[in-house]
Amino acid sequence: MYDTYDEEHENVARLNKTQQKREIAELHDLAKSLSRLDAVALEKMDLPKELFQALIDVQSMKHGAEKRQFKFIVKLLRQIETESFMETIAELDAKKSEQDKNFHRTERWRDRLISEGHDALTEFMGLYPLADSGQIRQLVRNANKEALENKPHKSSRALFRLLRDIICQ
Known part of the structure; x- marks a missing residue:
């Protein structure tokens, strides 16, 4: 997600820090949206087990623990493809x-x-x-x-x- 491969020069180019922060902010917003869904809706989304459990856990946490849990959820989201989740959230919001x-x-x-x-x-x-x-x-x-x-x-x-x-x- 953060590294892009340049075929001509055969080197790895890193995204700039601003772009990285923007992507992390988008993932954080996605995590917040996912955390508002109930367990049944999350099960339908076919999430990895660890991410599913983290989203269920964050729903009952207080502010400090919730903040740490969201960082963990963003870390998990960075490891998977999130486009389908973003589309599902957009559809749910439209509905x-x-x-x-x-x-x-x-x-x-x-x-x-x-x-x-x-x-x-x-x-x-x-x-x-x-x-x-x-x-x-x-x-x-x-x-x-x-x-x-x-x-x-x-x-x-x-x-x-x-x-x-x-x-x-």
Whole structure:
């Protein structure tokens, strides 16, 4: 990873120190990202045993030990090809971002439907024509009634689940 072979001159050229530091920083970021994954996700990535165990161990460590453990993980990462791990992390981040976006979109629609009523429902049905407007209307009425009576927000949660299913189809 750090040494490159020059065929013309038959010598080994070392990367400059700045480039080495940049690569180590990238590996450290990768190690941090990998450490946030649960054991099941790490098992699916087909990591070497020692690296897998180091990542599991770091999840329960305090600051000083965690810092040393990350140095050890970076050392292990320097010995293997990491491109596939970086791609997997990027895919997971993209998937999480999409889930967050859908969650917030659903929340906004629920809040609009409850506060604006008929106008928001008309707009929602224009975007999602297969949705059951009667069921949505009933849940909106119940949610407003529960809010006025200071009851638990059962209908609001049910409306959120229904909207999530419609939006995330």
